[in-house]
Amino acid sequence: MASVCLRGIKKQYGSTSVIKGVDLDIADGEFVVFVGPSGCGKSTLLRIIAGLEDITEGTLDIGGKVSNDVAPAERGIAMVFQSYALYPHMTVAENLGFALKLAKVPKPEIAARVEKAAAILQIGHLLDRRPNALSGGQRQRVAIGRAIVRKPEVFLFDEPLSNLDAALRGQTRVELARLHRELKATMIYVTHDQVEAMTLGQKIVVFNAGHIEQVGTPLELYERPVNKFVAGFLGSPRMNFLDVTLLGADERAATVRLPNGAEAQVAADVSRAAVGASLTLGARPEHVIILRHAADGEGVPAVVSLVEYLGDVMLVYAQVEGAREMVAVKCDADAAPPAAGDTVTLAFQPMRAYLFDSDGRVFPPAWNAASAPSTPAGATA
Numbered sequence: 181m182a183s184v185c186l187r188g189i190k191k192q193y194g195s196t197s198v199i200k201g202v203d204l205d206i207a208d209g210e211f212v213v214f215v216g217p218s219g220c221g222k223s224t225l226l227r228i229i230a231g232l233e234d235i236t237e238g239t240l241d242i243g244g245k246v247s248n249d250v251a252p253a254e255r256g257i258a259m260v261f262q263s264y265a266l267y268p269h270m271t272v273a274e275n276l277g278f279a280l281k282l283a284k285v286p287k288p289e290i291a292a293r294v295e296k297a298a299a300i301l302q303i304g305h306l307l308d309r310r311p312n313a314l315s316g317g318q319r320q321r322v323a324i325g326r327a328i329v330r331k332p333e334v335f336l337f338d339e340p341l342s343n344l345d346a347a348l349r350g351q352t353r354v355e356l357a358r359l360h361r362e363l364k365a366t367m368i369y370v371t372h373d374q375v376e377a378m379t380l381g382q383k384i385v386v387f388n389a390g391h392i393e394q395v396g397t398p399l400e401l402y403e404r405p406v407n408k409f410v411a412g413f414l415g416s417p418r419m420n421f422l423d424v425t426l427l428g429a430d431e432r433a434a435t436v437r438l439p440n441g442a443e444a445q446v447a448a449d450v451s452r453a454a455v456g457a458s459l460t461l462g463a464r465p466e467h468v469i470i471l472r473h474a475a476d477g478e479g480v481p482a483v484v485s486l487v488e489y490l491g492d493v494m495l496v497y498a499q500v501e502g503a504r505e506m507v508a509v510k511c512d513a514d515a516a517p518p519a520a521g522d523t524v525t526l527a528f529q530p531m532r533a534y535l536f537d538s539d540g541r542v543f544p545p546a547w548n549a550a551s552a553p554s555t556p557a558g559a560t561a
């Protein structure tokens with residue numbers, strides 16, 4: 181297997197800069213997920229690694245070898261696309277073995293590798309079928325199998341599960357994780373799906389407009405986002421953001437004023453900001469609480485506009501007067517639900533909230549998630 185190392189990678193189409201200087205180290209055997217909004221350059225970078233796109237500037241190193249000018253077929257890489265692109269006139273076995281046949285691998289070895297890949301993917305019973313007699317999930321497994329038989333050093337996946345329905349996506353995701361454990365291969369995976377990113381990635385790379393915003397484990401990115409972009413990108417519903425004014429701070433927490441005049445505290449080190457600064461408070465829906473018995477002046481009043489019952493949890497959307505967006509609150513579904521039009525009192529858990537400056541950079545949280553307190557008494561969530 182192989183490591184992949186990108187140094188100062190840039191890509192331009194004419195005068196349009198699509199990748200704007202990317203540095204990234206992917207260790208041998210690592211499962212790395214690329215995420216980011218549509219058009220941020222994830223697929224382009226994957227295609228650069230595969231050798232399907234030229235590099236405008238920078239160095240691509242695969243397995244310790246500068247590979248900028250190495251032909252795609254010589255890179256030891258196999259790519260699995262969203263569209264399965266199987267040959268319709270060939271059987272599953274022929275589809276699986278086709279690349280090996282082209283490479284003039286001896287027939288008995290082709291048969292052995294096809295059999296092994298089919299066993300890993302549990303499609304041995306489908307080898308004589310043609311693609312039109314397969315389900316979407318089975319076709320995608322054949323597409324993955326075509327990559328496996330080539331014994332690549334590096335697997336590249338470009339949204340491989342996005343054509344599958346939710347249940348099948350979940351199942352195939354689990355199988356991909358197993359495949360990674362079994363093959364111990366380096367895998368780079370592009371997805372739009374948060375759950376895929378969080379569950380599959382040992383490392384997640386968040387892209388935005390052709391550059392990397394942050395690289396980290398799923399937990400690091402979720403709990404220690406470096407900026408508002410990353411904080412808002414991972415998590416569903418996304419983190420709530422509210423415009424606030426800094427009123428003051430001591431060594432433990434900053435006090436801020438919300439648009440409706442209510443105050444909130446955030447355990448963050450705001451020493452680089454001045455009192456009166458315009459900041460953004462960030463709180464994930466699971467870290468906002470609806471206080472049932474709020475004392476006078478406690479919490480933040482908000483008017484409920486919508487309650488979504490999701491079976492296990494409930495999402496309450498409430499409007500804080502003067503705020504640009506509604507605040508989403510995730511709470512237990514068995515809690516007595518508020519109704520649209522009710523005024524509720526929200527509390528932002530100071531130990532799980534964030535403050536961002538006007539450039540979107542986070543102020544260092546003065547909390548450690550592992551030791552964060554659990555939900556206080558009197559709360560519904």
Ligand SMILES: Nc1ncnc2c1ncn2[C@@H]1O[C@H](COP(=O)(O)OP(=O)(O)OP(=O)(O)O)[C@@H](O)[C@H]1O
Nearest residue numbers: 193196198216217218219220221222223224225372
């Ligand atoms: N051949 C090309 N010529 C010009 N621009 C291109 C070309 N290919 C891609 N682009 C542009 O490069 C940018 C990045 O595209 P890319 O497909 O890498 O994005 P992406 O992050 O994978 O998006 P998505 O999630 O929608 O697939 C886009 O703005 C796209 O329009």
